[in-house]
Amino acid sequence: MKKWAVAMAAVLLLFSGCSNKEKVKEPEKKHEVVDKVVEKEGQKQEDPYFFPLTGIRSKAAVDGRAVAVMVNNHPKARPQSGLNKADVVYEVLAEGDITRFLAVFQSEKPTNIGPVRSARDYYIELAKGLNALYIAHGWSEEAKEMLEGNYIDNLNGMVYDGTLFKRSSTRKAPHNSYITYDNILKGAEQKHYSMEKSPPAFKFYTEEESKNITGNDAKSVMITYSKSAISDSTYEYDSTLGKYKRFSGGEQTVDLDTKEPVLLDNIFIIEAVHQVIDSYGRRDIDLKSGGKGYLLQKGKVTEVEWKNKNGLIVPMKDGEEIRLVPGKTWVNVVPTNPGLQKSVSFNVN
Template sequence: MKKWAVAATAALLLLSGCSEKEKANGPEPKDPVKEVEEVIQGEVETELPYHYPLTGIGSEKKTEGRAVAVMVNNHPKARPQSGLHKADIVYEILAEGDVTRFLAVFQSERPENIGPIRSARDYYIDVAKGLNALFIAHGYSAEAQELLERGFIDNLNGMVYDGTLFKRSSDRQAPHNSYITYENVLKGAKEKKYSMDQSPHEFTFLSEDESKSVTGDEAKSVMVSYSASGVFDSIYEYDESVGKYKRFSDGDQTIDNETKEPILLDNLFIIETTHQVIDNVGHKEIDLEAGGSGYLLQLGKVIQVEWKNDNGLIVPIKNSEVVPFVPGKTWVNVIPTNPGLQSSVSFNVK
């Protein structure tokens, strides 16, 4: 017992000595350099220094560079298309009759092959001009031809470069078989001495944390109708497993022809505006300046918005303020005011 008592007393004296030392000298200091390094490391992981102007996606490298806007065919014989899965933004607008075409805009990614490419309309050119994009098409309406020939926008056209910069696919028939590689886009820009340095104006985006609190009515599925036949209708279904919308056209999922990758969207922006038929072919005059009503779908939810043309960018507005996009890819569907949103857009919340 005496031995245990002596050992216990010694242990207490040792602890007491350590405590007195801490009182005199304070606790052992942490390495301040390591603390600063930990803070800096945390910031790098949560916020990247650069962001792509058309997607809001962060990048460790600079995101400069000119956008390229390509007229892509949407005829059933042109499906599935090539390169759409890498577009930052796609504008779907009526060309003539109930036939839609796409203006696919690339800046953050470069697909190897793009097409099939079809002819231009003046309102597609206006959208591309607002993005300061190099405009790519194969053919033109009379109104579009006048704009292109007077140098309204830097452009490459298959009417000039068919068989050189533009190549014909052997597995499809004209006019559904004209393609251009991104390599040839850059080659043509160099030949024409077009600058490819200037970035487009930036859209407004939510931060990742803000995106988590997106509000609105449930909108797991939406159909945008362009025709009674349904051939040019598009359906968007929200996939909760990836947090994005999948696109379907005439019953088939929209995928890339080469890679078979699906089109996945983060923002679906549906707007209505006036359309006026101007000739017996069915060519249209479409107002993309005046503004109007629209829907914005993000993360399985929808809100009613207005739209306006803000120095060339078509943006959603609510309570006189720009509504930010969720970072990622965007699809813009433009429909006529007659019949309008209520008749052309239908939601399924299930």
């Protein structure tokens, strides 16, 4: 009996040992499964921050004030410097047949920007809606009153020509004024402007959602501003890149210094009421009342409305704000007379 009791104790001890080992292994197996799930989820998880004007994700905080620069679009000013780094570019008629660009920078900071051109009141309003530091060289009477009245934080070449603003020896005035980003920051410091507050954000698709955008095929679009065609532009969708290339005067829009092309993810074309107000052909342009528009994304075009949402021009459909594809956006503003249908033509091939 004593031998039998010892044998039974040994058997029980053996089973107990096996049971303990199984209890240890089970959590290890679960732990391995959890690790795999976390790793898999980690691959899908987006970075926590995004740039407000491009929607591009970032691991680090993306705070910082936008800078809006008036850039010349006269044929003698092409190719320009810095446009390929702009988050958003607004292209609007200044006077005559010439458009001018308001190039807005926040996620990227180009070394050199220009040629810098003079201010108009409606460009100032666009910059104001973005809480941007406004950069120009020169002004109309209306713009001068706004800038000298401190309506918006600004640096103007009329005050800083030869200091913050430099003249290029390879071009003639008024197509030769440039400013570096370092000088913009230097000027902001001199005038005690804060560069901390970020601009309001557009709404964006996720990368996955942007692959499923619907609409009519539009592989290219041509925008006509006048019979002279001096400011007409064309955008062509490159399906390999998934982006739009821009052309002006038959030449692709590239950076003067680096030769890098302007590549865009959203082309937003809107019509607005234009009124000529003086003998120079200067205009008053209504960018507050809203109206018709086209939105091009991923080779597709959708008819939309546009709305001024607290100073931010956004696309709308059925009362809802349409999201943008993460990346860079170009906004073309054409007159209601002749309007979108006569100013804009599409090619589906």
